[in-house]
Amino acid sequence: MADVGIRDVAARAGVSVSTVSNVLNRPELVSKDAAQRVQQAVADLDYVPNVAARQLRAGRSNVFGMAVINITNPFFSEAVLGAEEVAEEAGYSVIVGNSYDSFPRESRYLDLFDRQRLDGILLAPVSDDLSGLERFVKRGVPIVLVDRVDSSGAHLSVSLNDVQGGVLAAAHLLAGGARHIAFVGGPFYVAQMRDRHEGVERTVREAGARFSLIETNTLSVRLGRELGDRIAGMNEVDRPDGVFGANDEVALGIMQSLIHHGVSVPGDIAIVGYDDIDFAASAIVPLTSIRQPSIEMGRSAAGLLLSALSEPDEPLKSVRFEPTLVQRQSTRPRV
Structure with a gap:
């Protein structure tokens, strides 16, 4: 339900609004029984806390969203580490989502990032379908594609040849x-x-x-x-x-x-x-x-996002890295 509020949850659970707030923000202050009733009401009503309103009052969330194809692949986990390093130095946190080769999962993470009104998006897209990013563009939220070139030129990107x-x-x-x-x-x-x-x-x-x-x-x-x-x-x-x-x-x-x-x-x-x-x-x-x-690509992506926030009118940039071959014993020497 799009219009469900904290008072609806309180009424459903049979508790006060302050109890619902404590369950969501300071659960250690609430009894186990009350917490279970509130959590069940949240699930029944499909309630989403209005984090966005608090963020709007504060001006910015100081949080980036980053969705990658498969976090179990060391390339993507290292790219996340690189992005987090640069973001944290600038006072930002990074919420990471693992799409796990699934476009529907990627879409759900983008929905989450949108609801949370995050300051910027780092996306290693599963497919060529980037239509889910249009809502962020309309709101002026900067986006950086990671390990992908945007042929349309509509987004910042960091990629490998x-x-x-x-x-x-x-x-x-x-x-x-x-x-x-x-x-x-x-x-x-x-x-x-x-x-x-x-x-x-x-x-x-x-x-x-x-x-x-x-x-x-x-x-x-x-x-x-x-x-x-x-x-x-x-x-x-x-x-x-x-x-x-x-x-x-x-x-x-x-x-x-x-x-x-x-x-x-x-x-x-x-x-x-x-x-x-x-x-x-x-x-x-x-x-x-x-x-x-991988780490350098993650750092570069976060750096582009920070630059887009500080200089939103600057032309979009595309950074491309070149691969190198590391020879070991699994291949033969030149013949």
Whole structure:
């Protein structure tokens, strides 16, 4: 109910307005029974505390909202750390939401950020649909897209050249002698996956080598192990001798499975991952990976947001970082 207020909750729970206020703000002052009745009334009436009104009286919330695709991916968790570092230095807090590869979950977080009237939004979007940001634009709330370029030019953005990341990975595998390279990644409604795929496939085909696609709906170590089982079971004619995992987790899972099945890495199959997470260097066969400057990207995104708040009439900026390849033992030296 859009018009439900604190008095409605109090009436439903059979308590005073001050008791409802205490349950919401200082629950230690309220008995367990009263707290349970108030919480049930809040749930029954779908009551949302009017935080916005308090914030409007104060002028600003001093809070940013940040929604990322998957917080379990070390790239995004480090980007959050970088953003929090810069925001906190400027006196801001960051509310973090994990979309977990789900557009509906992302939309619910944006709804939450809107209700809370936050000062700015940092968003690593799940898909290309950015229509949910229009309400913030209308209210003059600055938005920074993280790990994504906005082709329309309507939003600030911090991104990585993922096409070049794919080119670097494929060129390195080819230089080590691979002649059949498989791209393992997805989902392709995520722009980063499309860009990495584009870079790999184009480079492989231009070199006259064989390209295979193993498309996935997510990326995890567990899925990597399952795919590694499948790759290990292929006959040598069909099996790739180079694998690019679209993140380090899936690449590490593939490598674990291949080694378990007696497939030599990199002797039989060379592997490159993406993100250069901490575990990449400490794997049983240290993983070659495409490094993203995740913390720096998070810092840059928060910095852009702060600049937009202090200088709202300045032209929109787009910051693009370049990837680098970190070679380790999972790939062969140049032939």
